[in-house]
Each structure stands twice: as C-alpha cells, then as structure tokens.
Amino acid sequence: EVQLLESGGDLQQPGGSLRLSCAASGFTFSNYAMNWVRQAPGKGLEWVSGISASDGRAYYADSVKGRFTISRDISRNTLYLHMNSLRAEDTAVYYCAKENDFSQWGQGTPVTVSS
C-alpha cells in the first residue's frame, strides 16, 4: 500500500525557514516523479514544486521560485521541501503527491507564517 507521510510543518516568523519532509513507502520511490501542493485556508489547490524521476530536475511555481528548494533522498525514500524567506502568503497546508497525475496524496502538514 502506498503511503506518504508529511512532517515538519510549524509556526514560523516572516523571513524564517522550514524544512518539510514526506516519507514514502509502498512503492519504488526512485521510479516516480514527486510533487508538493499547498492549500491556503479556505482556498483552492496550488501546485508548488515537482521533481522528476529520471534526472531529479526540479520545477517551481513562480510564487516560490528562488525561495523554496525541492530535493529527495532516495536512500531514505524521502522527499523534502526547503522553505526560506517565508511570507504570510505561504501559510497553508502542504501536501506531497506521487507522480505527475497526483495519484496518491499524503495527509498534509500545516505551515503558518506569522509574527
């Protein structure tokens, strides 16, 4: 059974940093693209970042480009999102999702950016 378990969400001040993790199990992690999606309170879904399976190339939404970095540790079957220069508008629940068709989702981890 595919499982994705996010962690690392927290309350952080504007300008601060956080690292989110997504522990994957039940599939061969290295064979699949992975993505991060967020949902601000009361709002819709926003794709944040993705990483390709074949070459680990990273892709970002304009709203986070230059501030967030996606990475993966294949030995640990874990996806990461390094978040720097946090802003109030980054407040959201962050989900990791498997494949580019988002076939499986984690339960999400909440990030709040506030002073």
Added chain:
Amino acid sequence: DIQMTQSPSSLSASVGDRVTITCRASQGITHYLAWFQQKPGKAPKSLIYAASHLQTGVPSRFSGSGSGTDFTLTISSLQPQDFATYYCQQYDAYPFTFGPGTRLDVK
C-alpha cells in the same frame, strides 16, 4: 502558464441526480488532465487520470471525458458521500495548474 477554468463554481443536487462538471484549459493539453475530490479537512483524493481513466477503487459512477482543451467529469447517480469539492488539474506542462474548484452540495 496554462490556465484552468471550471464550471459551474458551485452546484446543488440531490441523491440520485446525474451531475456534470466542466473543465477548460487555456491551451491544448492532449489528455493530461486529472480530477480530484476533496472533503472538508481532508486531503484531496484522485478520481481520474489521463482524462478518462478511473483510479483503482473509484466507483464506476464517476467518469471523465474530453481531450485538447475541454473536459468533463460526470457522476451518473449521486450518492451521499459524493458531496464535496471537485478540482481538475493539468499536467501537460510545468507549472502544473489546478482549476478553481466546483463545490457540490445538497439541494
């Protein structure tokens, strides 16, 4: 960037009704279109990928169709557990984009 629109933005229906939600892409995305269901406080759930392929375990009352720029999600006979918000998403090109959602509630 590819913009996704959905209609209607909200919909009231009754158990047993047939419901159709439309999704339109600002440019052609061939069949790289997915549909998701989300209930309050829960993670989204994948229903359909590649425009018309049902994810494993999704009831057959859900179906998807379309290609290019125009797509539909149909629920053939609404069940009580189907009242939720539905999103489409294109994965033809980065940045991936979601539609704004369609809220389906009880009439």
